[in-house]
Amino acid sequence: GDSVTQMEGPVTLSEEAFLTINCTYTATGYPSLFWYVQYPGEGLQLLLKATKADDKGSNKGFEATYRKETTSFHLEKGSVQVSDSAVYFCALRGGTSYGKLTFGQGTILTVHP
């Protein structure tokens, strides 16, 4: 079945540092890939998405590229801010799983001033 594996956290960075959160997946068909962010005490919000191979999703300075050859969708940001502290979830919608999302376990990011 479909699965998503994220790098284990928590991740702690200083402000303005470079961020990478690794995400790899296993899926049948042609999945769409998503990154969601969860700020403290809130529900999940879509951060970015990519629907086909080589697509790059971007939002709020975050980027991720859909790499079919390595089955990866790593999240990157060039310069993190304290306000980026949150839990980040990688997710996929499989090509045969209409509407359903499969989530990774989440990565806690803490950014210090």
Next chain:
Amino acid sequence: DAEITQSPRHKITETGRQVTLACHQTWNHNNMFWYRQDLGHGLRLIHYSYGVQDTNKGEVSDGYSVSRSNTEDLPLTLESAASSQTSVYFCASSDRVAGGQQFFGPGTRLTVL
């Protein structure tokens, strides 16, 4: 503005009691989902619905039930609450037009004593 709401936001109950968590969306989405979030497990799908009168089991459905009598609501019922069901519960909705993006409610924190 369209939104998705959950109630109550916090609930404490005792083992063996029946509990119902409400989810209401004004997006007019056909698809609705219930997840539970536990540390180290990310989000796991409990039940989902693709439309009125349609319900389906997710990966962790034992001890839970849902019913869909209209487009807006998908209440989640714990038949006989167990301590293992202490968790944070999220409701989400989506439709095909949204390209698979799911919109999440703010969550319900349930404690079973």
